[in-house]
Amino acid sequence: MAFVLDPRLEADSLAAADMGLCHVRVMADARYPWLIAVPRIAGAVELFDLPLRDSQQVWDEVQALARLVGRQPGIMKVNIGALGNIVRQLHIHIVGRHQHDPAWPGPVWGHSPAQAYEPGGAEALIHQVQALARRQQEKQ
Template identity: 40%
Template sequence: MQAFELDLRLARDTTTIGRLGLCELRLMNDRRWPWLILVPQRNDITEFHDLTPLDQTMLTFETGLVSKALKSLTKADKINIGSLGNIVPMFHLHIVARHDGDPNWPGPVWGHGTVERYEADVSDRFVADIRQVVLPV
């Protein structure tokens, strides 16, 4: 079996939080929204239906786990979940915490404005908070 290789654009634009059963959990480096990404650790998968039924079930479970934790941690008004893949074809799932009045509310986050990168200490703190809720020791 070939080792999992993360798409270089995902690696460049995100920070590793940790690994779940199926997915690598990552933080999008854009501080305008608390934005997590689940990437199934499977090569050559571009669509949800390309996953095996068992992987689809695991992804659904992990999506629920992460989205519930993100909503609780951020006190979000709404959690947006989506998979586009038009630019990065490797299958990945976006989980974004939205608040009434955030940039482009109630519109989508994709393609809106200019990325605002996290300061390292803020990113590190958020990653640690997510790990504590989603990946307890």
């Protein structure tokens, strides 16, 4: 069985880069620097579904992405979560938060409708993710 991205994840986000194991996307909500990391492992639903080696690589990639999100202007806290209640395919949310964001201090999931990026508005974050992916690949 080959890896196929869930259509809901594809519809709600923009492709950014492929890291060693994760496909990385920017959520289509301009209010937050919000990434999702989707391990390219067919059938994975839970983190504990992954072999230990893959689990460690996913965590290393998520940590690198979280550091990137945490460096975005104004970010006070980075939320990381793998919920999967609506989309079962394993994916990890990495969301930059600050005390003036619309959902603060509660969760962003289901808080309010997404606010679309202006044309080209997500490009800076996408380019940062692409640069990170290149640096990660050069280390290997």
